[in-house]
Amino acid sequence: MALHAPQSRKSHPRTPAARRFTHPGLRAGARRRPATGLRVNRPTIRHWPLATPNDLSASVSAPRAPRPTTSRSHSRLPPMNASPKLRPLALALCTIVAVAAVAPAFAQQQAGSTSMREAREKRQKELGKQKDSDKGKAADAALWPNATRQEPAEEAKGKNLKTLQEIQGLYEKQDYAGAMAKAEAFAATSGLNSYEKSFAYQLAGASASELQDDAKSADYFKKAVDANGLDNNNHYTAMYNLVVTYYSTGKNEEALALLDKFLAETKSDKPEYQQLRAQLLANTGRGGEAAKTFEAQLAKNPNDKKALLNAVSAYQASGDDAKATKLLEDGYNKGMLTEAKELQVLYANYLNAERFKDAQKVIEDGAAKGILKEGPDLATAYSLLGQNAYYNGSDADALNFYGKAAPMAKDGEAYLNQAKILRAQGKTADAKAAAQKALDKGLKKPEEAKEILAD
Incomplete structure (x- = not known):
């Protein structure tokens, strides 16, 4: 007599919480214009403790000497305070694996493909409680029809069947401690066949x-x-649940290792299995x-945002920032990047590659759409654009960007950098107004602003 475990009340295993991302504020320090510019460091990757190293991260660091893109004389220009610095920005990846419930169950396995009535009939049949006239109505569909494993023919019999029914009853009454x-x-009793032993451990x-005892859960599923006594549906569900528990x-x-064995035996090509495998590859340093x-996965479904972000993160983890940026760029052009943290990573990558016009487009478009909200993060981005414009000889653009950054x-x-540019242009009144705003908002070194006010 075949038995199946009851339906689990959990839809997925516990997954690690996504990391939060943070930004620092602005950093100031006197630097002379001829010797400074934007310097961007290659993004760094932080790892999830239990899942994947797929934290998508980007950073924009302290300035470096600019390239000679203008013939403008620097000797008469005022020194600018160092541009803001963005510390690593992490975009925590979505959980992309729709895993089986930790407790294998016929009703759960057939979700979406059979009615509750059919599922109940099947369970009744397995427990020997269905009427003869109803037998055979609910055929057990193969979840892995291409599996190479030969299903065992053993069943639970006699008093052993009764004991397993009692254990199953405890589980269905949510007496998990008693069932276990x-x-x-x-x-542990002697004389059990492989099916009876496997099914008991499956219920345990x-x-x-x-x-929520992962150690015991893994031990029992293993x-x-x-014991290798279950039918293929339950055997491979137990195996996959063991993979999930390890994960x-x-x-x-x-x-x-176990997932590779599972895939080799089931011959399954379901996307969720491949996605889990990719996460495990990333976790084991094979980015x-x-x-x-x-x-x-993204090629099969070009609109799969989760696959896109995971691919980006994995490429960054492997050090291939060009591919990471290209994927993000493609997603942006398709309108797939709809959250602030996603746009922040993209414009930071552009700044890393010194693609300032592209960064400007993402920043301004995100701000216009309300995705990038006013605040220190957006102020940092505008200040970086202001610094680049200044070093490339465009005071008008620099004043515009600093003007956007200053209030937020x-x-x-x-405000102080605005004041310095205005002072160099001979706009004394405007320079003093900006210097006063700088003092009002707070400066680490207020002497420069006070000097402008004293003119």
Whole structure:
């Protein structure tokens, strides 16, 4: 008599929380215009503790000497305070794997393909409670029809069947501790066939999972798989749930090895399995392979934003920033980047590549659409554009960008840089007004503003 575990009440395993991203404020320090410019560091990657290293990150750092793009004389120009500095900006990736419930179950396995009535009929049939006239109505669809494993023919019989029914009853009543204890004791008895032992451990694993005991859950699911007595649907569900448990507890090497075995035996090409494999590859330092897998998923579904962001992150993790930026750029042009953190990563990557016009377009478009909100983050971006414009000889653009940055900045440095440019242009009254605003907002070194006011 075949048995199946009851439906789990959990839709997915616990997944690690996404990291938050933070920005610092502006940094000031006297630098002379001829010796300074924008300097951008290659993005750095931070890792999720349990999932993937796919934190998409970008940074914009202290200035460096500009290229000679203008014949303008620098000797008569005022020194500018150093541009703001953006510390690493992390875009935490979405959870992209729709994993099976930790507790394998017929009803859950058939979700979306069978009615509740059919699922109940199937469970009744498996427990030997269905009427003869109803038998055979709910055929057990193969979840992995291409699996190479030969299904065992053993079943639960006699008093052992009754004991498993009792354990299953405890589980269905949500007495998980009782179900786990009784299943473990039953599995330890002698004379069980492989199916009876596997099913008992499967129930114990499902119960341990409901109790959030990952260590016991993994141990029981492994024993259920090793006993090798279940039909293919339950055997591979238990195996995949073991992969998920390893994954959620940071055992990435074990999860990857078992997932490869699962894929080799089931011959499944479902996207969710490939996505999980890519995450595990990234977690184990194989970012290049992970990126190719994510990008293959993106090629199949060009509008899959999760695949896009994961591919970007994996390319960054492998050091291929050009490909990461190209994917982000493609997503931006398709209108797929709709959150502030996504635009921030893109314009930071543009600044890293000294593509200032592209960065300006993303910043101004994001601000116009209300995606990039007024605040220190946006002020930092505008100040970086102001600095670049100044170093390339466009005072008008520099004043415009500093003017946008100043009201929303957390201190008065942008106002002070405005004042310096205006003073050099001979616009004394405007320069003094900007210097006063700088003092009012706060400066680390107020002496420069006071000097302008004293003119």
